[in-house]
Amino acid sequence: MSTNTIPCTINGKDVEVKEGSTIIEAMKANGVEIAHYCWHPGLSVAGVCRMCMVEIEGNPRLQIACNTQVVKGMKINNTSDKVKDAVKWTLDFHLINHPLDCPICDQAGECGLQDQYMHYGKYEPEMAEAKVKKHKVVDLGPRVVLDSERCILCSRCVRFTDEVSKTNELGIFNRGDRADISTFPGKPLDNNYSMNTVDICPVGALTSKDFRFRQRAWLLKEHQTVCTGCSTGCSTKVFFNKEGLFRVKPVYNEQVNGHWMCDIGRDVYKFVNKEARLFDAKVSGKGTGAGNGLGAEWILPKRAALKVGETLRANKGKGVALVLTGQHTVEEYDALLGFFKNDLGSDRVFHWVNTVGGGPESLEAFDGLLLRGDRNPNTAGLKESLQKFGIKTQWKELLEGLASGAITTVVVAGPENQTFFPDFKAKVVELSKAPRLIWLTAGKNLDLDNLTGDVTLIPLKSYLEKSGTFVNHAGLRQKIAKGLTIVPNALSLTEVAELFAGREIEAAESCSSIGVGRVQNEATTVRGSL
Amino acid sequence: MSLVQRPKPIANWFLPGILSGMGLTFSKLFWNLVTYVGGNRRIPTLNYPEEKYEYSPRFKGNHVLTVKKDGSLRCTACMLCATNCPADCITIVAAEHNDPTVEKYPISYQIDVLRCVFCGFCEEACPVDAIRMGPEWQTPGLNGASFNYDIMQLAYRPQLKGGIASVVDEKERHEAGI
Numbered sequence: 230m231s232t233n234t235i236p237c238t239i240n241g242k243d244v245e246v247k248e249g250s251t252i253i254e255a256m257k258a259n260g261v262e263i264a265h266y267c268w269h270p271g272l273s274v275a276g277v278c279r280m281c282m283v284e285i286e287g288n289p290r291l292q293i294a295c296n297t298q299v300v301k302g303m304k305i306n307n308t309s310d311k312v313k314d315a316v317k318w319t320l321d322f323h324l325i326n327h328p329l330d331c332p333i334c335d336q337a338g339e340c341g342l343q344d345q346y347m348h349y350g351k352y353e354p355e356m357a358e359a360k361v362k363k364h365k366v367v368d369l370g371p372r373v374v375l376d377s378e379r380c381i382l383c384s385r386c387v388r389f390t391d392e393v394s395k396t397n398e399l400g401i402f403n404r405g406d407r408a409d410i411s412t413f414p415g416k417p418l419d420n421n422y423s424m425n426t427v428d429i430c431p432v433g434a435l436t437s438k439d440f441r442f443r444q445r446a447w448l449l450k451e452h453q454t455v456c457t458g459c460s461t462g463c464s465t466k467v468f469f470n471k472e473g474l475f476r477v478k479p480v481y482n483e484q485v486n487g488h489w490m491c492d493i494g495r496d497v498y499k500f501v502n503k504e505a506r507l508f509d510a511k512v513s514g515k516g517t518g519a520g521n522g523l524g525a526e527w528i529l530p531k532r533a534a535l536k537v538g539e540t541l542r543a544n545k546g547k548g549v550a551l552v553l554t555g556q557h558t559v560e561e562y563d564a565l566l567g568f569f570k571n572d573l574g575s576d577r578v579f580h581w582v583n584t585v586g587g588g589p590e591s592l593e594a595f596d597g598l599l600l601r602g603d604r605n606p607n608t609a610g611l612k613e614s615l616q617k618f619g620i621k622t623q624w625k626e627l628l629e630g631l632a633s634g635a636i637t638t639v640v641v642a643g644p645e646n647q648t649f650f651p652d653f654k655a656k657v658v659e660l661s662k663a664p665r666l667i668w669l670t671a672g673k674n675l676d677l678d679n680l681t682g683d684v685t686l687i688p689l690k691s692y693l694e695k696s697g698t699f700v701n702h703a704g705l706r707q708k709i710a711k712g713l714t715i716v717p718n719a720l721s722l723t724e725v726a727e728l729f730a731g732r733e734i735e736a737a738e739s740c741s742s743i744g745v746g747r748v749q750n751e752a753t754t755v756r757g758s759l
Numbered sequence: 760m761s762l763v764q765r766p767k768p769i770a771n772w773f774l775p776g777i778l779s780g781m782g783l784t785f786s787k788l789f790w791n792l793v794t795y796v797g798g799n800r801r802i803p804t805l806n807y808p809e810e811k812y813e814y815s816p817r818f819k820g821n822h823v824l825t826v827k828k829d830g831s832l833r834c835t836a837c838m839l840c841a842t843n844c845p846a847d848c849i850t851i852v853a854a855e856h857n858d859p860t861v862e863k864y865p866i867s868y869q870i871d872v873l874r875c876v877f878c879g880f881c882e883e884a885c886p887v888d889a890i891r892m893g894p895e896w897q898t899p900g901l902n903g904a905s906f907n908y909d910i911m912q913l914a915y916r917p918q919l920k921g922g923i924a925s926v927v928d929e930k931e932r933h934e935a936g937i
């Protein structure tokens with residue numbers, strides 16, 4: 230596409246737009262609102278919904294904006310009464326057979342039909358015929374449910390499986406008002422990108438099974454972050470309220486993921502939710518109640534970290550090893566490595582490499598769209614930090630050290646997302662051979678709980694509870710910001726490093742907390758005065 | 760349109776207002792104590808619980824969840840009532856119904872009635888006439904827990920004699936092609 234711009238007029242305002250762009254692109258680029266269902270910036274143009282009507286000076290009929298190119302000096306208008314009337318009755322056509330499902334429809338609150346009805350509609354329906362009944366609750370695949378009655382046949386989902394995922398599962402079958410989205414017999418919608426169809430469906434026809442009926446859209450708040458599902462690092466937003474996190478959706482990012490994200494990445498919120506988390510530090514073994522037959526002691530994470538730091542420093546770091554995974558931020562690596570290198574003078578830092586698909590070659594795997602074999606958000610950042618501190622170690626040195634007794638204490642900054650570590654159990658067994666084990670972890674784990682001996686578990690913050698930087702596979706540095714609090718007393722590795730070094734940490738800045746007491750009904754109090 | 764009446768500067772002179780208010784209160788008290796109408800004092804009190812006051816049928820008392828013809832809950836778990844509730848005292852957990860024509864229903868519906876301000880906004884928000892404010896207002900309880908009403912209490916308490924039928928019937932609407 231050329232980079233030349235041409236002048237045109239949109240709603241009476243003179244603007245310069247890229248040559249060759251369509252009217253709808255020109256409008257979006259200039260922040261003009263326009264109704265549309267079938268057009269999506271990441272898909273080809275279909276021109277089937279007829280909602281994007283605009284008036285072009287010198288042209289007696291209205292045109293669709295999504296399939297008309299801007300030419301020099303074009304005078305475009307989408308605020309005239311003629312356009313408004315056309316959009317209104319197009320909307321009425323779309324709604325002829327539409328069920329009155331909003332109360333049970335997961336799309337309600339973020340639905341294109343509701344939005345445009347409030348904007349252009351507000352009419353009394355004039356259709357005297359009975360509605361055509363179609364299929365409801367159709368199981369399209371393991372993650373997506375279809376309600377045919379709600380579908381407006383915009384064909385976005387069909388184009389997505391044609392053009393983006395290239396899996397061609399979906400099609401439009403039958404004709405006229407009996408037309409139906411469906412799959413082919415024995416070929417369910419089961420690709421790793423299937424939930425994008427739920428996002429792009431402008432109505433509630435395609436909904437996610439995972440999110441189905443769990444919350445209403447308007448009761449959720451958003452926080453933008455980076456996906457920790459793999460080393461691509463897609464821009465995402467998580468949706469949460471005081472009961473927890475409920476879903477993840479992609480955010481447009483030209484450099485990384487475009488408009489999409491994969492289905493695996495949509496599950497990452499599950500390991501952050503409080504059901505999966507460790508809440509307090511657990512100390513067992515010498516010097517605790519354990520020796521007196523009292524079992525383990527649960528204490529404040531901060532106290533546990535200070536205590537561990539004391540003994541680490543008392544031994545001058547003799548026989549201490551650190552194990553890191555690619556799941557934490559650059560700032561955290563630097564802080565912890567700084568403590569080990571400068572305060573303890575230890576070089577024994579080891580990178581726990583996890584492979585989900587077999588051998589080390591699977592780390593380089595790429596599905597051609599987004600998902601990568603390396604399921605850590607920050608492997609590149611970890612390698613960078615290790616290099617910065619001049620650390621070159623092999624995993625087998627750790628094993629040798631453990632066998633020979635040269636390593637007596639192992640500090641593990643364990644993975645946040647244990648599902649991507651198939652060797653988790655094996656590593657717990659391997660590392661618990663150390664006489665003293667300090668395991669920092671965000672999630673709780675039965676294997677860790679069952680460990681006996683001198684073991685300290687310290688809860689860590691998840692990626693939503695701290696700020697930092699992830700470096701993706703291509704070396705792109707992406708900032709994440711703290712958005713919410715789930716485990717109030719959890720620590721980040723930076724804070725752990727400070728506490729290990731015997732320094733106090735300042736109190737955390739406040740932000741929305743999940744599951745902490747009862748707050749005002751935000752749904753009504755933000756509405757303004759009645 | 761509702762116009763907001765801002766208090767005038769004179770309202771800052773609150774003492775005269777208070778005094779005139781107290782004057783009214785005490786004059787009523789005095790005259791009610793000393794005047795008799797038909798041999799009775801004019802103080803309008805009742806010997807509760809022997810005598811009971813009849814409230815108007817529009818009285819907004821304890822909530823009722825209405826039921827369909829088959830006796831199952833009318834509520835579709837849309838959570839509009841919970842959204843609209845200024846006291847944030849409605850907690851609903853939605854679930855998938857076995858019958859695909861029902862789809863969504865509340866597996867748990869709780870009103871913390873001690874937080875409720877009986878404003879009736881829930882009733883007004885409901886799109887399917889699933890919640891109403893009933894006429895009952897005498898609701899003793901043994902402890903706090905007995906004021907956290909669940910579905911059994913809200914829809915099927917003995918006083919309701921099997922449940923109150925909703926005016927919105929999905930089957931009829933489907934057959935009429937709506």
Ligand code: SF4
Nearest residue numbers: 330331334337340433
């Ligand atoms: S698709 Fe939109 S308009 Fe239709 S039932 Fe769902 S929320 Fe309502």
Ligand code: SF4
Nearest residue numbers: 380381383384386430
């Ligand atoms: S299911 Fe949704 S995205 Fe697909 S054609 Fe229907 S309305 Fe469009």
Ligand code: SF4
Nearest residue numbers: 844875876878879881
């Ligand atoms: S009456 Fe008002 S306060 Fe009580 S449950 Fe209904 S909406 Fe909430």
Ligand code: SF4
Nearest residue numbers: 834835837838840885
């Ligand atoms: S009572 Fe009415 S408003 Fe409340 S969830 Fe049920 S259907 Fe919705």
Ligand code: FES
Nearest residue numbers: 267278279281295
């Ligand atoms: S957006 Fe232009 S016709 Fe659908």
